[in-house]
Every structure is written in C-alpha cells, then in structure tokens.
Amino acid sequence: MENLRSTPVLDRAVALLHAGELVGIPTETVYGLAADASNPGAVARLFECKRRAWFHPISLLCDSAKTAFHLVxxxxxxxxxxxxxFWPGPLTLILRKRPEAVPDLLTAGLPFVGVRVPDHPLALALLERFGRPLAVTSANRSGHLSATTAEAVEAEFRDEVPLVLDGGRCCVGVESTVLFLADPRPVLIRSGGTPLDLLEEVVGPIDRETDFRSDTRRLGRHYVLRTPFSLIRTPEEIPASARKDAGLLAWGPCPEGFAICRSLSALFRLEEAAANLFGYLRELDECGLRRIYAMLLPERGLGCAVNERLRKAAEASATAGLGAGDYASNPSSPPSSS
Incomplete structure (x- = not known):
C-alpha cells in the first residue's frame, strides 16, 4: 500500500493507468477502482475485476466541471x-453524452453518461496529473460492501490491483447521490452523500426513481453479507436470549446484552453514521455471529442514504436465503432521534 501523497506515488499511479492497469483511489464517498476511460482494454479489465455486469454503466471522475461538461x-x-x-462533492450527474467523447462500453450503449468531480485532494491531484477523465467504480466486487479504507480495497482485490493510493478513511462513507438531468424533470436515481433537500433548493422538485427506464438504474446492486441481517426500530425488539450471539449496528449509544455492538454514531450525528457504515458492517460480518441487527436512522439528509443501503442489505439477505430474521426486512421509517 502506498501511504504517501508524494510526486513519485502519483507518477507511478499515472504510469500504471497509461499502461492499462487499475488503480485503487480514495474519494470522499468510498474508494474507487480507476481505469483510463479512453482505453477499451483497461475498461474491460475494470468490468472483469469488479465482476460487474456489462449492462451496468460506469461513471467518469473529472478534475473540474469544465472537463465533465466537455463530455456531454x-x-x-x-x-x-x-x-x-455541489462540485467538488458527492454528486453524480447523468446527462446526455457526446458519442465521440464517451465510448459505448462505459455507458452500456446508453445515450447518457454519469460525471462527477470528487472532493478529495488525492483524487483531484491524480486526475489533474493524468490529464483526462477516469472511469471509476466503487472498489468492491459487485454485490459486496463498498470500501471506505485502503486496507479494505487490498483485502478485496489482493494482487489484482497493483496500486492502492491511501487517502485515509472516506469522510462521507456512502456513495454519491445520482441525479438524472438529461430531461426537463430531474429524477433521483440514488440517494447518497448530497442530501435531496439541498438539491431541491437548487433545481426544484425532484422525482424519485420508480418507473424510470430500468436500463439506467443504479440501485440494482445489493450489499450481500454472509451473516443473516435484519432491521429493527429499537433494541428492545430483541429479547435478551437472542442477543448473546448476535451483533447490533446501533444508532445512538450501544445497549447491553449483544455479543458485539458498533454504534454508527453515539451522538446521533448523521455524517458520522454514513462514514462508519460500511466499515462496521464489514467488521460485524467477519465475527461469526448468528445474526446482525441494524437500527434504521431518521429519514432525513444522509440518513436516507444510509437507510437505503441498510434496506438493500436486508433484502439481499432474504433473497440469498439467509432469512428475514426476527423482524421484517423493510420496516417503516424510525422516529427522529435528533
């Protein structure tokens, strides 16, 4: 792992990208796998390493809005x-692409492209040094938890990725919000690091994705855990007898009785919860527990993004035959704690 932001490290990353290799990079949201977007072989390697379906588009990271908008x-x-x-920041915009500027391989043949300017100094430094956009997808196998540390990327890919730039723990911790703006009416494709209410202050009412064309969906990726996973509103729903070999992902202080408890935020801070989400889920999933329970967050701001991912994990657990457990996998929204 490279732990320095020195010029030699960035030079090595640029050289690897030019050679068609993949590089793990930090962003403020989650770590990404980056490839030269202009190199079809590198993009194909990105799909293969990620084990991503070829009909799922890959977004582009750019060093500026000017660079991003040159692609549309x-x-x-x-x-x-x-x-x-909101740029630089955790927001991906889907716009109509310039066909000559964006290969169909990246967009699954669709006339749209997702573009973002990340808010991470190391990612921006790499983009500026590389000199053109990078094709970037979250640094995890399809269906696995996203990575928020360089160590998690290395554990996921071992020797398949020759370089992982260590930019520290991701400060946002959930993927970017994805907003479709190629039509007059904005559509929210995915909740994420930029809250919906702030976006609506700028563009007005935003539709939620319901019947939106399925081939542009970004929410089909699940977060599959090995451990059975259930959602709860309060810890009191779990009797003492069921706690001793179970883990809890808590919202607020950890209650007693669980084999392991990790609080997303003991002080009810949504930003802290989002940053801790994937790391704590990974930790609990590796502990050999009978079941993991997770408390839903208030449905506001980053709480919506965290809850969306918790529900995906619960749905995936049920679909994988691990069982919905002692509580329904999609309970109603919890009361606000703060």
Missing amino acids: AEVPESAARVAQR
Whole structure:
C-alpha cells in the first residue's frame, strides 16, 4: 500500500493507468477502482475485476466541471447550477453524452453518461496529473460492501490491483447521490452523500426513481453479507436470549446484552453514521455471529442514504436465503432521534 501523497506515488499511479492497469483511489464517498476511460482494454479489465455486469454503466471522475461538461452534448441550466453549488462533492450527474467523447462500453450503449468531480485532494491531484477523465467504480466486487479504507480495497482485490493510493478513511462513507438531468424533470436515481433537500433548493422538485427506464438504474446492486441481517426500530425488539450471539449496528449509544455492538454514531450525528457504515458492517460480518441487527436512522439528509443501503442489505439477505430474521426486512421509517 502506498501511504504517501508524494510526486513519485502519483507518477507511478499515472504510469500504471497509461499502461492499462487499475488503480485503487480514495474519494470522499468510498474508494474507487480507476481505469483510463479512453482505453477499451483497461475498461474491460475494470468490468472483469469488479465482476460487474456489462449492462451496468460506469461513471467518469473529472478534475473540474469544465472537463465533465466537455463530455456531454448539452449542459442544462439545472446541471450548471447544481455543479456550481455541489462540485467538488458527492454528486453524480447523468446527462446526455457526446458519442465521440464517451465510448459505448462505459455507458452500456446508453445515450447518457454519469460525471462527477470528487472532493478529495488525492483524487483531484491524480486526475489533474493524468490529464483526462477516469472511469471509476466503487472498489468492491459487485454485490459486496463498498470500501471506505485502503486496507479494505487490498483485502478485496489482493494482487489484482497493483496500486492502492491511501487517502485515509472516506469522510462521507456512502456513495454519491445520482441525479438524472438529461430531461426537463430531474429524477433521483440514488440517494447518497448530497442530501435531496439541498438539491431541491437548487433545481426544484425532484422525482424519485420508480418507473424510470430500468436500463439506467443504479440501485440494482445489493450489499450481500454472509451473516443473516435484519432491521429493527429499537433494541428492545430483541429479547435478551437472542442477543448473546448476535451483533447490533446501533444508532445512538450501544445497549447491553449483544455479543458485539458498533454504534454508527453515539451522538446521533448523521455524517458520522454514513462514514462508519460500511466499515462496521464489514467488521460485524467477519465475527461469526448468528445474526446482525441494524437500527434504521431518521429519514432525513444522509440518513436516507444510509437507510437505503441498510434496506438493500436486508433484502439481499432474504433473497440469498439467509432469512428475514426476527423482524421484517423493510420496516417503516424510525422516529427522529435528533
């Protein structure tokens, strides 16, 4: 693992990318696997290493809004406004691409492309030094938990990725919000690091993805745990007899009786909870527990993004035959704690 932000480290990363290799990179959201977007072989290697379905598009990371908008056919006024307000940051915009600028391999043949300017100094330094956009997808196998540390990326890919740039723990900790702006009416494709209410302050009402064209969906990826996984509203729902060999992902202080408890935020801070989510899920999943329980967060701001991923994990657990457990996998929203 490279732990320095020195020029030699960035030079090595750039050389590997030019050679068609993959590089693990930090962003403020989660760690990503990066490839030269202009190299079809490198992009194909990215799909294969990720074990990603070929019909799932891959977004591009850019060093500036100017670079990002050079890849699209038109820049709606709404896109310009949100880019000015939220870039660099955890927001991916889906716009109509310039076919000559974005290969179909990256977009699964669709006329759209996802673009983002990350808010991480090491990612931006690499993008600037590389000189063109990078194809980047989260640094985890499809269906696995996203990585928020360089160590998690190395554990996931071992020798398949020759270099992982260590930029520390991701400060946001959940993937970017994905907003479709290629049509007049904005559509939320995925909740993430940029809260919906802040976006609506800039672009007005935003539709939630329901009947939106399925081939552009980004929510089909599940987060499959090895341990049976269930959602609860409060720890009191779990009797003492069921706690001793179970783990709890708590919202607020950890209650007594569970074999292992990790609090997403003991002080009810949504930002802290999002940053801790994937790391704590990975830790609990590796402990050989009978079951993991997780408390839902308030449905506001980053709480919506965290809850979306918790529900995906619960749905995936049930689909994988691990069972929905002692509580339904999609309970109603919890009361606000703060």
